[in-house]
Amino acid sequence: MNYNCLIIVESIYNNNTMKLARAMAQTLGCLLISVDQALTMDLNSYQTIGLGSGIYFGRHHPKIFEIVEKFNFVEQNVFIFSSRGNPFLGKYHKPLKNALLDKNKKIMAEFSVCGYDETGPWVIIGGGHKGKPNEKDLRKAVRFIQKEMPQYCMPDYYLQIKNKQPIREGLTNFYCYNTNGTSVLLCGDRVTFNHNNCNGCGKCAKVCPLEIIHIEKNKALSKNELDCTLCRLCVINCNQRAINLHYSWLDSIKVAKRHSKRTSLYLKQCK
Numbered sequence: 321m322n323y324n325c326l327i328i329v330e331s332i333y334n335n336n337t338m339k340l341a342r343a344m345a346q347t348l349g350c351l352l353i354s355v356d357q358a359l360t361m362d363l364n365s366y367q368t369i370g371l372g373s374g375i376y377f378g379r380h381h382p383k384i385f386e387i388v389e390k391f392n393f394v395e396q397n398v399f400i401f402s403s404r405g406n407p408f409l410g411k412y413h414k415p416l417k418n419a420l421l422d423k424n425k426k427i428m429a430e431f432s433v434c435g436y437d438e439t440g441p442w443v444i445i446g447g448g449h450k451g452k453p454n455e456k457d458l459r460k461a462v463r464f465i466q467k468e469m470p471q472y473c474m475p476d477y478y479l480q481i482k483n484k485q486p487i488r489e490g491l492t493n494f495y496c497y498n499t500n501g502t503s504v505l506l507c508g509d510r511v512t513f514n515h516n517n518c519n520g521c522g523k524c525a526k527v528c529p530l531e532i533i534h535i536e537k538n539k540a541l542s543k544n545e546l547d548c549t550l551c552r553l554c555v556i557n558c559n560q561r562a563i564n565l566h567y568s569w570l571d572s573i574k575v576a577k578r579h580s581k582r583t584s585l586y587l588k589q590c591k
């Protein structure tokens with residue numbers, strides 16, 4: 321878990337900004353919280369804070385300004401992001417930037433994309449920017465983080481492992497990766513758990529639609545990762561950023577083939 325960074329988001333309309341925030345938090349391996357949660361926390365220990373929301377009447381959500389109001393004058397880096405209905409960003413970020421500068425914050429970067437909007441004139445055509453932010457926008461958000469703050473990005477240690485074992489039915493491979501004198505225990509190939517980060521909270525096991533994850537000795541493990549449909553619910557719900565999925569396009573096709581005869585989410589009901 322990256323305790324240097326924190327992302328605070330207020331996404332009230334279509335979850336558009338939330339999608340960007342999730343991609344960013346995943347890349348940084350940091351906590352993603354709402355303003356209400358942030359208001360109860362001590363934010364001084366974070367070196368870098370991301371602040372994002374939709375644009376409503378030409379500026380960020382008022383709650384984002386509320387949290388800035390709570391900021392102390394300690395030197396901190398802040399990056400700001402948004403989604404908006406207007407094709408052009410214009411001066412939408414300016415009020416937030418000014419509020420941050422008043423609090424002695426360094427604005428390190430800013431990011432904005434269009435998001436689905438069905439307000440005002442957009443109603444005439446049944447909504448604008450349909451499907452946005454889309455996969456391409458989310459990749460842009462990831463690249464933004466990688467470019468602007470590479471020092472904070474969460475490395476995927478699994479990619480560094482040289483001798484990977486084949487995935488076997490019902491069995492899990494374990495790997496030990498040494499980095500800067502620390503050994504990181506990784507478990508699983510398709511669904512890889514970083515056991516140094518996993519705190520055994522069990523959220524991943526609860527949300528997995530196929531119930532392939534279980535908790536053993538306070539750590540998450542997958543029972544049969546070949547059954548994983550790559551839905552990403554475990555990844556999205558892991559606050560510790562302890563889970564990564566690894567697959568090729570061929571693997572994704574194999575997933576569809578594997579479940580082609582399945583007729584229910586529950587195995588018992590499949591004939």
Ligand SMILES: Cc1cc2nc3c(=O)[nH]c(=O)nc-3n(C[C@H](O)[C@H](O)[C@H](O)COP(=O)(O)O)c2cc1C
Nearest residue numbers: 331332333334335336337374375377378405406435
């Ligand atoms: C009440 C309201 C006011 C909005 N005002 C603006 C605006 O001034 N400029 C703009 O570009 N988009 C505006 N939008 C569109 C949103 O910024 C856009 O849909 C955004 O992606 C919503 O983000 P969210 O789903 O994270 O809340 C407005 C949307 C709502 C609901």
